[in-house]
Amino acid sequence: xxxxxIESVFGYIGGxxxxxxxxxxxxxxxxxxxxxxxxxxxxxxIGSLPIVVVVSLFMxxxxxxxxxxxxxxYMPESYLGMAVAKALMIELGPxxxxxxxxxxxxxxxxxxxGTMKVTEQIDALESLAVDPIxxxxxxxxxxxxxxxxxxTVISELVGFFGGGLCAVLLFDIRPIVYIEGLRVNxxxxxxxxxxxxxxxxxxxxxxxxxxxxxxxxxxxxxVGKAATKAVVSASILILFFDFLIxxxxx
Amino acid sequence: MxxxxxxxxxxxxxxxxxxxxxKVKEGETTAVIGRxxxxxxxxxxxxxxxxxxxxxxxxxxxxxxxxxxxxxxxxLRLKMGVVFQSSALLDSLSVGENVALGLTENIRISRxxxxxxxxxxxxxxxxxxxxxxxxxxxxxxMKKRVxxxxxxxxxxxxxxxxxxxxxxxxxxxxxxxxxxxxxKKKIRITGxxxxxxxxxxxxxxxxxxxLHDGKIIFDGTPxxxxxxxxxxxxxxxxxxxxx
Ligand SMILES: Nc1ncnc2c1ncn2[C@@H]1O[C@H](COP(=O)(O)OP(=O)(O)OP(=O)(O)O)[C@@H](O)[C@H]1O
Ligand SMILES: [Mg+2]
Numbered sequence: 001x002x003x004x005x006i007e008s009v010f011g012y013i014g015g016x017x018x019x020x021x022x023x024x025x026x027x028x029x030x031x032x033x034x035x036x037x038x039x040x041x042x043x044x045x046i047g048s049l050p051i052v053v054v055v056s057l058f059m060x061x062x063x064x065x066x067x068x069x070x071x072x073x074y075m076p077e078s079y080l081g082m083a084v085a086k087a088l089m090i091e092l093g094p095x096x097x098x099x100x101x102x103x104x105x106x107x108x109x110x111x112x113x114g115t116m117k118v119t120e121q122i123d124a125l126e127s128l129a130v131d132p133i134x135x136x137x138x139x140x141x142x143x144x145x146x147x148x149x150x151x152t153v154i155s156e157l158v159g160f161f162g163g164g165l166c167a168v169l170l171f172d173i174r175p176i177v178y179i180e181g182l183r184v185n186x187x188x189x190x191x192x193x194x195x196x197x198x199x200x201x202x203x204x205x206x207x208x209x210x211x212x213x214x215x216x217x218x219x220x221x222x223v224g225k226a227a228t229k230a231v232v233s234a235s236i237l238i239l240f241f242d243f244l245i246x247x248x249x250x
Numbered sequence: 251m252x253x254x255x256x257x258x259x260x261x262x263x264x265x266x267x268x269x270x271x272x273k274v275k276e277g278e279t280t281a282v283i284g285r286x287x288x289x290x291x292x293x294x295x296x297x298x299x300x301x302x303x304x305x306x307x308x309x310x311x312x313x314x315x316x317x318x319x320x321x322x323x324x325x326l327r328l329k330m331g332v333v334f335q336s337s338a339l340l341d342s343l344s345v346g347e348n349v350a351l352g353l354t355e356n357i358r359i360s361r362x363x364x365x366x367x368x369x370x371x372x373x374x375x376x377x378x379x380x381x382x383x384x385x386x387x388x389x390x391x392m393k394k395r396v397x398x399x400x401x402x403x404x405x406x407x408x409x410x411x412x413x414x415x416x417x418x419x420x421x422x423x424x425x426x427x428x429x430x431x432x433x434k435k436k437i438r439i440t441g442x443x444x445x446x447x448x449x450x451x452x453x454x455x456x457x458x459x460x461l462h463d464g465k466i467i468f469d470g471t472p473x474x475x476x477x478x479x480x481x482x483x484x485x486x487x488x489x490x491x492x493x
Contacts, residue, residue: 116340124338127298127331128352128400129324135355 019211023141026134033139040143045151048101055096056155060162063087068171077173081181084163089194090250093156095242098201101148102234106209109140110230113213114223122214137210144206145199152198193249200241208234251276252297252408252442257306258464259292266292268464269306274408279434279441281451283486284461290444291335293461294410297442298330299323310408328356331401335412337393339385345372345396346381352404371399374436375429391422398429402437409433411443415450427453448487460486 030037067083113136116122125132160182167173212230216222252274259267266289274280284290295301296308299315308315310326318326339348349368353359368381375395380388388396394414401409414430415423431454433439445451451458451472458475460468460483468475468483475487 112342120334120336120338121340123295123300124332124334124340125351126300127327127334128355128404129327130351130355131320131324 015215016207016211019137019214020207022133023137023207023210026131026138027142029134029138030142033134036135036139037142037146040139041147044101044105044140044143045147048104048147048151049154051100051104052097052151052155053158055100056093056158057162059092059096060084060088060159060164061166063092063159064163064166065170068167072171078177078181078184080167080171080173081160081163081178082184082186083181084167085160085182086185086190088156088159088163089190090246091194091242093159094152094194094197094201095238097148097152097155097198098205098238098242099235101151102201102205102208102238103231105144106205106212106230106234107227109206109209110212110216111223111227113137113210114216114226117214117216118219118222132214137214140210141203141206144202144209146202148202148205149195149198152195156194189249193245196249197242197245200245201238204237204241205234208237251309251311252440253309254293254297255307255309257293257296257308258304259289259296259301260304265464267296267303270461270465272459272466272469274440274442275457276440277438278456279430279443279454280457280459281443281445281455282459282461282466283445283448283451285486286446288461289464290446290461291412294332294412294442294444297410298327298332324356328352328404329407331398331404331406331409333394333397333401333409333411333414335416337390337397339393339396339400341385343385344381345377345383345385345388348385348396349381349400349403351400356404367403368399371402372396374402374433375399389422391418391426394418394426395429398433402433402439406439408440408442411441411445413445413447414443415445415447423447423450426450430454448489462486 064080064084068080116136122132122136125135164175164178167178168175208230212226212233216226254270254272257267257270270293272280272282282290282293292301296303297310297315299318302316311329313322313326315323315326340351343351346365346368349371350364353364353367372378372381375398377392377395377399380392380396385393411430414426418426427450430441430443434441434454441454443451443454455472457469458472459466462482468478468480470478475483478484
């Protein structure tokens with residue numbers, strides 16, 4: 001590793017941290033930007049809902065199917081519900097929701113803001129005495145923090161339902177037995193740890209999307225690059241935080 | 251009054267402005283002419299405090315732009331309307347919302363009043379019945395007009411145009427020139443027009459300044475521009491040739 005590389009890595013981290021800090025200093029203006037935040041939650045959260053629901057449904061079904069297939073003969077029937085619930089809460093719910101939303105939202109955030117950057121719309125905001133970080137970045141950031149945990153809970157519910165369908169239809173397990181599985185070996189920190197992950201993923205998705213948007217240079221080509229970089233870095237950071245939180249919480 | 255003193259700016263070793271000085275008097279429209287890429291947009295961005303000078307100062311109404319805190323700078327910007335080269339309308343908002351943006355985000359003001367102002371400014375630029383349209387539905391000339399209306403929404407004392415007529419057909423360009431002239435007469439606004447369109451400069455300007463090699467090399471009335479013996483200015487005005 002040469003010196004230039006290390007310098008550029010620290011330069012990058014410093015740049016992201018500085019950007020994050022400018023967003024944080026705008027958080028006190030949340031009440032004033034309420035409408036903007038709600039709009040973002042609608043486009044981020046509601047917009048991502050269909051794909052999250054479809055993916056979660058199948059994910060729950062596959063999880064139940066494999067669990068039943070692998071250990072079906074050896075374990076009590078109520079353990080199937082437990083296995084599905086745990087897999088979803090601890091890992092699959094937050095991670096898949098995070099990766100789906102990263103692909104969908106962080107790229108579109110970067111492209112949207114990047115386009116505004118290269119077409120002088122950000123300069124225009126400044127010239128109208130509207131702070132672009134307060135007007136564009138902060139609402140998207142807050143909305144990411146709110147949307148991801150909510151989407152994750154929905155994903156987990158839908159996934160559990162999908163697993164139930166599979167259990168009931170394919171393995172003749174009574175619905176009540178499957179649902180009772182939720183209570184077997186339940187530890188609250190599994191739910192909260194998963195939601196903490198979701199919060200982190202929302203943070204990462206919004207931060208990477210807005211950061212690459214605001215640092216876009218050049219024309220349409222720069223916008224495309226920004227979108228790609230946002231998705232790639234958000235996905236990598238999501239996997240990193242997934243491991244980090246697993247390590248700390250569990 | 252806008253006063254620019256000895257302004258220097260370079261980007262990664264590319265010296266764009268090298269000691270530029272310029273005075274813009276109250277009530278006058280000054281055209282800054284110069285070749286593509288000579289730093290006209292960079293100059294405008296210094297006036298509204300979007301770029302920080304490496305050296306030198308920009309004074310607007312006695313305030314030194316680079317010394318202002320963020321909220322002071324924002325207050326100052328409300329005195330200046332900017333029409334960007336690419337119009338730079340927010341395409342996520344409607345025409346009316348674009349015009350209203352500077353008002354709704356900065357001043358406590360009733361919806362009815364905002365609507366009133368939006369319609370007033372749109373009619374000032376001779377656009378009617380477009381406030382609900384999306385930006386993508388507008389032609390280039392209409393976008394320019396909306397951008398002018400947006401710049402005027404907060405009743406600024408200055409308006410800065412960045413190449414208002416380039417990328418427009420001659421007839422539309424002509425109507426934009428007429429608009430700039432009529433605004434000057436109707437609301438007595440002080441203007442800076444950055445352009446390489448000489449016809450436009452002669453049409454609207456009280457003074458014409460030429461930006462060349464990072465400096466203002468000539469500053470005079472349109473009449474003086476036409477009679478000057480300065481070879482660089484002459485070449486630019488007549489068009490063509492190398493300088
Ligand atoms: N943010 C920036 N970073 C780096 N270089 C810049 C930046 N802004 C402008 N430049 C450079 O400064 C020079 C002048 O640019 P500017 O946009 O002011 O030209 P212009 O006179 O407005 O030209 P045009 O008539 O084409 O609009 C160019 O060489 C450009 O590459
Ligand atoms: Mg320019």
